[in-house]
Amino acid sequence: xxxxxxxxxxxxxxxxxxxxxxxxxxxxxxxxxxxxxxxxxxxxxxxxxxxxxxxxxxxxxxxxxxxxxxxxxxxxxxxxxxxxxxxxxxxxxxxxxxxxxxxxxxxxxxxxxxxxxxxxxxxxxxxxxxxxxxxxxxxxxxxxxxxxxxxxxxxxxxxxxxxxxxxxxxxxxxxxxxxxxxxxxxxxxxxxxx
Amino acid sequence: xxxxxxxxxxxxxxxxxxxxxxxxxxxxxxxxxxxxxxxxxxxxxxxxxxxxxxxxxxxxxxxxxxxxxxxxxxxxxxxxxxxxxxxxxxxxxxxxxxxxxxxxxxxxxxxxxxxxxxxxxxxxxxxxxxxxxxxxxxxxxxxxxxxxxxxxxxxxxxxxxxxxxxxxxxxxxxxxxxxxxxxxxxxxxxxxxx
DNA sequence: TTGTGTATATTCACTAGACGGTATACATTG
DNA sequence: CAATGTATACCGTCTAGTGAATATACACAA
Numbered sequence: 094x095x096x097x098x099x100x101x102x103x104x105x106x107x108x109x110x111x112x113x114x115x116x117x118x119x120x121x122x123x124x125x126x127x128x129x130x131x132x133x134x135x136x137x138x139x140x141x142x143x144x145x146x147x148x149x150x151x152x153x154x155x156x157x158x159x160x161x162x163x164x165x166x167x168x169x170x171x172x173x174x175x176x177x178x179x180x181x182x183x184x185x186x187x188x189x190x191x192x193x194x195x196x197x198x199x200x201x202x203x204x205x206x207x208x209x210x211x212x213x214x215x216x217x218x219x220x221x222x223x224x225x226x227x228x229x230x231x232x233x234x235x236x237x238x239x240x241x242x243x244x245x246x247x248x249x250x251x252x253x254x255x256x257x258x259x260x261x262x263x264x265x266x267x268x269x270x271x272x273x274x275x276x277x278x279x280x281x282x283x284x285x286x287x
Numbered sequence: 288x289x290x291x292x293x294x295x296x297x298x299x300x301x302x303x304x305x306x307x308x309x310x311x312x313x314x315x316x317x318x319x320x321x322x323x324x325x326x327x328x329x330x331x332x333x334x335x336x337x338x339x340x341x342x343x344x345x346x347x348x349x350x351x352x353x354x355x356x357x358x359x360x361x362x363x364x365x366x367x368x369x370x371x372x373x374x375x376x377x378x379x380x381x382x383x384x385x386x387x388x389x390x391x392x393x394x395x396x397x398x399x400x401x402x403x404x405x406x407x408x409x410x411x412x413x414x415x416x417x418x419x420x421x422x423x424x425x426x427x428x429x430x431x432x433x434x435x436x437x438x439x440x441x442x443x444x445x446x447x448x449x450x451x452x453x454x455x456x457x458x459x460x461x462x463x464x465x466x467x468x469x470x471x472x473x474x475x476x477x478x479x480x481x
Numbered sequence: 482t483t484g485t486g487t488a489t490a491t492t493c494a495c496t497a498g499a500c501g502g503t504a505t506a507c508a509t510t511g
Numbered sequence: 512c513a514a515t516g517t518a519t520a521c522c523g524t525c526t527a528g529t530g531a532a533t534a535t536a537c538a539c540a541a
Contacts (some may be wrong), residue, residue: 101516116402119313120499135503138516144501195401203455204398205391208310210457219455246461247468251441253455254448260396261413262445264406267440274441278468281475294491316526329529330491338527 095217102140105130110151114198118148118214119205122250149213152202156221163225167232175234175276175283178229178248182272185255189265196260225249238283248275299324304345308392312342312408313399331372343407346396350415353393354422361426367431369470369477372423372442376466379449383459390454394447419443432477442469 108130112121123144127134141147163181170180188194195201203218230245238244255271292432299356302324317338320442335341357375364374389395396414424439432438449465 117399119399120402123502124500133518134501135519138502139516196398199449200455201398201401204390204395204451205311205313207395208314222452222455230364243464243467246464247445250448250452250461250468251444252448252464254444254446257394257398257447257451258416258444260401261394261416267444270437270440271444274444274468274472275439278471279477281471284293317528318526327492328527329493331526333490 101136105132105137105140105219106147106150106154110154111146113148113151113202114195115193115204118151118202118223118287123147143214148202149217151204152199152214155198156217156224159221160224160228162229173283174233174238175279178279179272179276182252182255182268182275185252186265186268186272189259189268197253200256222249222253225252233279237275238279240282244278244282247255247278249277295326295330297450299310299326299331299341300344300348303341304348307342307345308389309394311399312345317341330352339407342396343411346393346411346415348406349392350411353415354418355356356420358422362397367432367477368427368432369473372473373466373470376446376449376462376469379446380462380466383462391447394450394455409451416443416447419446421467430477432473434476438472438476441472445469446449 101205105126109121109126109158112126122135123137126147127137131213132138137147141150166181166184167177170177170183172180199218199221202214206215206218209215226249229248230241233241233244251271251274255268258263258267299320301316303320306320306323309313317331318328321331323333331341335344360375360378361371364371364377366374393412393415400406400409400412403409420439420443423442424435427435427438445465445468451460452461453459470478
C-alpha cells in the first residue's frame, strides 16, 4: 500500500526510537530498524538521508514529550515547590523500576557521541537538557525563589546524576535520595527568599 | 626481544586506556589498540582473551589511581569537610577544562554497556563507583557527621551528574555549582551533628 | 661448552560476518 | 507521462577473532 508516506516515516521513526532506547544507537543497525519497521532498508534511506539523520530525528521527537512528562509530574504533586520537585524525582524512581527502563535516552546518546560534539543528535540532546533547565529556572523564579538559575542547575545535576547512577547500580532508590537533596537545597534557599 | 611479557602487556593496556578514554570502547577497534601499542593483533589476543577482557582490564587498572586522586584533592584542600569536598569538585572542574577531558571513563563505559549488566567491564565500573561512595561515607562518618550514608550518596549523585552534564554542555562551571550544592548539603546536615 | 626440549611470546595471513550505503528496477497514483 | 515510494540485490569496508608457523630464553643433559 503506497502513498502512505507519513505513516511509513512514522513507523520507521517509532521503530528506531524503541530500538535506540532499548539497545543504544551504535549497536542498533539500520537493517534492524528497517526490519522492525517492516520496511526495506532502501525505503528507510528514502525517508532519512543517513543513520545520523535518523538518530537526530529520534531525539528531536522525544524532546517535547519528555519535558511535558516532567511538567505533568510537577503539576500533579501537591505541596510547595520543594515537594513538587521531589515529586518529579519520585516519579522518575517509579519509571526506573520498570524492567525496560534504560536511563535517559538523551544522556546515553550524548555519551555514545561524546567524541562528535557537532553531531546533530548531540545538538538535540544539548537543546533538550537546556530546555528542561530553563523550565525549572522559570518555575523557581515564578515562585519568587532567589538564585533560581543556580538552583535549577543543581537540580539538573541531581537529575542527570541519578540517571547515570541508577543506570549503573540499578537501584532506583538513588532517585529518592536525589529528590531529597533537591528539596533540601530549595528549602535552604527559600528560607532567604528574594 | 622476547621474555618481555610484562612490558608488552602493559604497553597494550596503556594504549587501550588512552584510546578507550579518548574515543569510547565501542568505536575503538582491537586493530587500533594493537597498532597504537606497536604490536600485532595476534599478540594482543595472546595477552587478553577478548576485547571484553581488555575493556575490563582497562577499567580495573583505573580504579585505584582515580580514587587516590580524589583522596589527594580532598586532603590538599584546607578547611572543614564541606570545603574539602568542594575542593574535589573544583579540581574536577580544572581537569574538565583540559581539552582532552572526555568525562568519566567508568561512567561512559557503563553507558556504552548499559544493555549488558553482567559484563565484566560493567562490574568494574560498579565496583569503582561503590568504592568512591564508601570512601566518602567513611570520611563523613569520621567527621562525626550524621546521615553520612545518605550524604555520601547525594555527593556521588552530584559528582556523576556533573560528569554527565559537563560532557554534554562542555561547561565545567557546572562542577563548581555541584561543589557548592554538596557543601550546602554537608553544612545543612552538620548543623545538626550526631 | 654444545646440543636439545619446552614453555613463552610474537608474527603473517586469513576468515566469516556485519555494517552503512547504493544502483537499478518496479509499482502506484494523479 | 511524471512523481513518489518501495523492493531486490549488491558493494566496499571494517571488525572480532583464529590457524599455523616462528623466534626467543632458559633448563638440563652429554
